Amino acid sequence: MALKGNLRDFSITQLLNLINLAQKTGQLVIEGPGETARITFRQGKLAYAQIGAEDGSLAYILLQTRKISQSQYKLLKERTAQMSDKEIGLLLINAGYLSQDAILTSLQTYFVGIIRRLFTWVEGFFRFEADSLPVDGKITVRVDLENLIIEGSRQLREWEQLQEEIPSLDMALKFSERPGTNIRNINLSVEEWRVVSYVNPKNSIRQISRATKMNDLEIRRVVYGLIQAGLVEIVRPEGAAPRPQGQQPRQFPTNDKGEQKSMLNRLISRIRSL
């Protein structure tokens, strides 16, 4: 059945975890900000990855991982235009240019690099196409996802901590009332200055993020930094009543265990008869 959704609420790490645990085979297509990534898995392991306009050919990957030079890349592209990646790989091994290990390591490095880039995506749509594999002739690898999941989880933790600190982007910011603080004396990054210029109780954080073209993670990072520095405060919505404290009331109107069981059995009978 459908395995599709939005990255905003279902992270890359969660997807990898799901694919790993369910040992899924197929292609995960992620339409992110400005480009699309296609990640293939075989029995829950990373097999292949391609992103955006990058051609993903073996020659390109070897160039990216510095196994071949730019001139070697051009030569390889010219002379092997009609060959598949597997054929090119064999050619390079047989000619003694590269070992099989070196080629596989390059591919793994490149594919894992793509996954790392995906960890920064917090917006976009995904769908999983079960049993879809790369076209014939592509070289696939088998990379365990556990380490990648741990790495992604660290980023996710940061994201969750930021969400906890700044639970809603619909809140506004105001400058802290700290007499004597001169913001001009504080070293702010370009991004922080951009946000600071919009700080006003009338502007929600979401509006600021739109105006500064920052995604949710970026705006939260900046706002969190400004809060930590004591420069701004989140203006909380009014009317949030404190939760009442007190003893946990009784679940059953009686303390007699026998009577409680009797009640439960009567409830079960009644629901069955509905």
Place this chain on the structure above:
Amino acid sequence: MQTVKMVVTGPFNAGKTAFIQSVSEIDVVATERKITAEAEKVKETTTVAMDFGRITVDDDLVLYLFGTPGQKRFDFMWEILSEGMLGFIVMVDSTRPETFREARSILQTFRAYAPTPYVVAANKQDMPDAWDLDDMRLALRLDPKVKLLPCVARKRETVKGVLLELLYSILAEMETGEA
């Protein structure tokens, strides 16, 4: 007359009101208002205080079902509604994975309010876009011991199934506590 209560909770538009309506013997006392937030306009109205349904068991016992408001800004109601509950049901819309994280957060919040038994109902399982239960269990990070039950909130039989499974869990916990 003795009364007991269960709480039906879950994210916005998970099907809590429909769930209660399916089994309540009275018209559900719904406190719905027109939705004002653009982002949440997937339906016309939403519950802002609580839904209230009733099942009379016999002359001496009544079960009340309380549905929590789904929108986050009304979450101050949750703790009040959770007081004294026998157990609770977390409704999750199987077709909206974007709500899974919130469902998990609501589940944890209710667990913190009261360590009572609970079940998770995967609603809208009749829809073509519904996620498989196995995938949902992984996505919601549910322990294998937690009951994740298929549900169609507008179909009384599946709602009965969910309520019964919760009652079986309460009974089992009571018996384990005695052992």
